[in-house]
Structure formats: C-alpha cells, structure tokens
Amino acid sequence: MGRQPCCDKVGLKRGPWTIEEDNKLMNFILNNGIQCWRLVPKLAGLMRCGKSCRLRWINYLRPDLKRGAWTEAEEDMIIxxxxxxxxxxSKIAAHFPGRTDNEIKNHWNTKIKKKLKFLGLDPLTHKPIDQPENRVSKKTGSIEIQNSEPLDAISYIVGTNDIQLEDPFQNWIDSPLPWDVFSSLGENFL
DNA sequence: AACACTAGCAACCGCAGATTA
DNA sequence: ATAATCTGCGGTTGCTAGTGT
Structure with a gap:
C-alpha cells in the first residue's frame, strides 16, 4: 500500500545544476506552483528527483532569497x-527572511564557529572553553582577566546581559513569512 | 609557475515524523 | 491499524576558488 515512490532513481542526473535546469525548474514553479515535489521534475522535464528539485529551489532559486554578506547583527542573532x-x-532560519537553513548552517560551520572559538567559547555550549575568568575584549580583541562570575556567552558577545528578543524577533516569529505569497501563487495557477 | 592547503558553498545522504492508501 | 511513501531536517561530503609556499 502507501504512495508511489518519490523517484525511481534510475537515470537521474546528479551534481551541480546547469543554467538550463535552473530555468526549467524556476519557470515551472512560477507558472504552476508546488503541489507535489515528486511530480515537479517529471512535469518540468528534468532528470532530477523531487528531493533535489526541492533543495535547489529552496536554497538557490527562490525569488525572495536574500544573498550577500552577513551583517554583524545577523551573526549575533544566529548565535x-x-x-x-x-x-x-530550520527554526533559526525562520527568523531570517530570505536566508535558508543551509546557508545559516554553512555560515555557522565556516565562520561563526571559528569566531566563537577565537573568543574562547565553546560553539556547542556557548560557555567559555577554559579559564572562564578570562575574557577577550570584544572591542579590542585583547584578553581581560576577570575574577567575577563568567558572563553568559551570548550576552557577552552581543554586548549586553539584558537581551530583549521579544520585539523585533518576536514580530518575525508571529508574522507570516513572505513565502506565503508563493503558496497562494501555486494555488492560483493550478 | 606549479603545487599544496584552506575556506566557502552547493548538493547529497540518511533519518524521523507526517501523511496516505 | 498498518505499511509504504513523502517531506523536511541536520549532518556530511565534494567541488571550486583563493591563498600561501
């Protein structure tokens, strides 16, 4: 029983997407929307599996994607x-309109992790790795020897012990994402 | 100029939970 | 109720461009 398989994986193309494939997928989705990823490659004339199409669309082709450098504020928010x-x-990405979970994950693994380690913080726990009384000055980069209680790592990096996430961030959590526009787009076209 | 190393990113893989016949 | 499939997620890999030697 159950449903039909996502794809038979026979004769499917893998690896980097070509411009032609991108165009096919983009045109198909913009004109027809997304009802079932399994059918997308078949209907769009692509030798890819639905999973691959979904990934390509979400991480690269979506028109609402925001590309470019990360701001310090964005990095602080990720941390x-x-x-x-x-x-x-994916939960973290929900707070960043136009950014994808893959993009955030990559940025975390390539940049932010190193940044935290450089600052003497464990990327997993966000706590000082060792010598918790020693801090690196955010402004000067110099190490400050302290005898006080270790700061909460995030408060320390962001620069405050009294973070108010509720207002700007909560607005995003509560508000519908612009992505909804495309959902309705799909319904209209089919 | 040639090679080795590193960083960044796109894409794949495997899994878990949700969905459907 | 059950099994098969779909979807989305997180971890990982592999390719490419940039940099150093």
Missing amino acids: ELHSRLGNRW
Whole structure:
C-alpha cells in the first residue's frame, strides 16, 4: 500500500545544476506552483528527483532569497538563537527572511564557529572553553582577566546581559513569512 | 609557475515524523 | 491499524576558488 515512490532513481542526473535546469525548474514553479515535489521534475522535464528539485529551489532559486554578506547583527542573532535552539537550523532560519537553513548552517560551520572559538567559547555550549575568568575584549580583541562570575556567552558577545528578543524577533516569529505569497501563487495557477 | 592547503558553498545522504492508501 | 511513501531536517561530503609556499 502507501504512495508511489518519490523517484525511481534510475537515470537521474546528479551534481551541480546547469543554467538550463535552473530555468526549467524556476519557470515551472512560477507558472504552476508546488503541489507535489515528486511530480515537479517529471512535469518540468528534468532528470532530477523531487528531493533535489526541492533543495535547489529552496536554497538557490527562490525569488525572495536574500544573498550577500552577513551583517554583524545577523551573526549575533544566529548565535543567540543557536544558544536557545541548538542545531535546529530550520527554526533559526525562520527568523531570517530570505536566508535558508543551509546557508545559516554553512555560515555557522565556516565562520561563526571559528569566531566563537577565537573568543574562547565553546560553539556547542556557548560557555567559555577554559579559564572562564578570562575574557577577550570584544572591542579590542585583547584578553581581560576577570575574577567575577563568567558572563553568559551570548550576552557577552552581543554586548549586553539584558537581551530583549521579544520585539523585533518576536514580530518575525508571529508574522507570516513572505513565502506565503508563493503558496497562494501555486494555488492560483493550478 | 606549479603545487599544496584552506575556506566557502552547493548538493547529497540518511533519518524521523507526517501523511496516505 | 498498518505499511509504504513523502517531506523536511541536520549532518556530511565534494567541488571550486583563493591563498600561501
């Protein structure tokens, strides 16, 4: 019983997407929307599995994607969210319109992890790795020897012990994502 | 100029939970 | 109720461009 398989994996193309494939997928989704990923490659004339199409669309082709450098504020927000949510990249990405979970994950693994380690913080726990009384000055980069209680890692990086996430961030959590526009787009076209 | 190393990113893989016949 | 499939997620890999020697 059950449903039909996602794809038979026979004769399917893998590896980097070509411009032609991108165009096919983009045109198909913009014109027809997404009802079932399994059918997308078949209907769009692509030798890819639905999973691959979905990934390509979400991570690269979506028109609402925001590309470009990360701001310091964005990085701080990632660190804060990661301290609360852990490696739940999709949850973290929900707070960044136009950014994908894959993009955030990559940025975390290539940049932020190193940044935290450089600052003497464990990327997993967000706590000082050792010598918790020693801090690196955020402004000067110099090490400050302290005898006081270790700061909460996030408060320390962001620069405050009294983070108010509720207002700007909560607005995003509560508000519908722009992505909804495309959902309705699909319904209209089919 | 040639090679080795590193960083960044796109894409794949495998799994878990949700969905459906 | 059950089994098969779909979807989405997180971890990992592999390719490419940039940099150093």
